[in-house]
Amino acid sequence: MLLLQHDKSNLLLLTDHPEPRLVLLSYSTPSSGSPFLKSLKTLSLHHHHARPSEFLHSISVDPSGRVAVINCYTGKIKVVELEGGLYTNDFDIM
Secondary structure (H helix, E strand, O other): OEEEOOOEEEEEEEOOOOOOEEEEEEEEOOOOOOOEEEEEEEEEOOOOOOOEOOOOOEEEEOOOOOEEEEEEEOOEEEEEEEEOOEEEEEEEEO
């Protein structure tokens, strides 16, 4: 999911099992110099006793860009709160 700001874009990257992670990246295109990619936050989604989702590992971001919902385990959803395209908080729903 791409979250646009002036001269930079924030991206959420979801990696797969066996060690699922959510990575918040910032891609900047400064007026002078080369574009660059920077990792802002890495969040481990690994859960020892949960069963991986069978069909789909997904991430959805609401249209306002304030909340992301991640599903990579059966019966468990990770909710990530964002403000201005940046991580503020996360919690699980089981």
